[in-house]
Amino acid sequence: MISAQQVKELREITGAGMMDCKKALVESNGDMEQAVVWLRERGIAKAAKKEGRIAAEGVCSFAVEGNVAAVYELNSETDFVAKNPLFVELCENVGKAILNSKASNDEEAANAELNGVKVSEMLVNATATIGEKITLRRVSLYTKADNQVFGAYSHMQGKIVAFAILDGSNEEVAKDVCMHVAAMNPKYLSREVVDQAYLASETDIIRQEALNENRQSATPKPEAIIEKMVEGRVNKMLKEICLLDQPFVKNPDETVAQYVKNHGCNIQSYVRLGVGEGIEKRQDNFAEEVM
Numbered sequence: 001m002i003s004a005q006q007v008k009e010l011r012e013i014t015g016a017g018m019m020d021c022k023k024a025l026v027e028s029n030g031d032m033e034q035a036v037v038w039l040r041e042r043g044i045a046k047a048a049k050k051e052g053r054i055a056a057e058g059v060c061s062f063a064v065e066g067n068v069a070a071v072y073e074l075n076s077e078t079d080f081v082a083k084n085p086l087f088v089e090l091c092e093n094v095g096k097a098i099l100n101s102k103a104s105n106d107e108e109a110a111n112a113e114l115n116g117v118k119v120s121e122m123l124v125n126a127t128a129t130i131g132e133k134i135t136l137r138r139v140s141l142y143t144k145a146d147n148q149v150f151g152a153y154s155h156m157q158g159k160i161v162a163f164a165i166l167d168g169s170n171e172e173v174a175k176d177v178c179m180h181v182a183a184m185n186p187k188y189l190s191r192e193v194v195d196q197a198y199l200a201s202e203t204d205i206i207r208q209e210a211l212n213e214n215r216q217s218a219t220p221k222p223e224a225i226i227e228k229m230v231e232g233r234v235n236k237m238l239k240e241i242c243l244l245d246q247p248f249v250k251n252p253d254e255t256v257a258q259y260v261k262n263h264g265c266n267i268q269s270y271v272r273l274g275v276g277e278g279i280e281k282r283q284d285n286f287a288e289e290v291m
Helices: 004-014 018-027 032-041 043-048 085-101 106-110 119-130 171-184 196-216 223-241 256-262 286-290
Strands: 057-065 068-076 135-143 148-155 160-167 251-255 266-274
Touching (some): 004 018, 004 032, 057 085, 057 160, 068 266, 085 119, 085 135, 106 119, 106 135, 135 266, 148 171, 160 171, 171 256, 171 266, 196 223, 251 256, 256 266
Antiparallel strands (some): 148 160, 160 266
């Protein structure tokens, strides 16, 4: 009879799924060492069975070659594995493969090759070797002109990556912009590109908030004054979410737009990735799973 404790122990040793561990123990008559061998012998099969696992840790990264750059996120199940030398090497190879093929999205990146091996195969092989589900997502490709410069910044060993393209040749300014983006997480580059549906929704919320405040006030203000208040609050909100309007993190007395202009630069585009964004992390309850 295989106990839940045995299954739990084997899971902790190998990182394999509960049913795989139970089957391995049954096939090995409860011998833990043999069960580990049984799972290792079926590495590729084990990798295929990790599809239901959630990979929400890992790193965000970038790779640059000349006027072309790739930005991407490589996910693992645990933060510990993201520091594994094999995972670090895989991340570098994925970047090289993306640049070699000029892949501009996740699907193209999966079919990109390095030394005759597709990225999709690299992921399966790494999943089997490392013992955790490993996935690639949010791949994007950027190109610049000769009179432009790339900026890049990695925070906390890839927990956050910011990347930007600036007109000009000042690499230090480009990196400063990326450091600001990493710290302040702007939603849009400028007011001109703010999504109008989002702006309308936020404006309506701000207006309703102002109207409610006015109703509860001992001295209610005229409608025209309320609209001026709404306009002021919307303007404040835009300054908070638009990169060019934000106070520059290194010198809050000037905006990002003023900072880059003072150095003869102009921001064309930027991107910011944070590990696990948009992935719902599952909370496991081992006792319930066994039951």
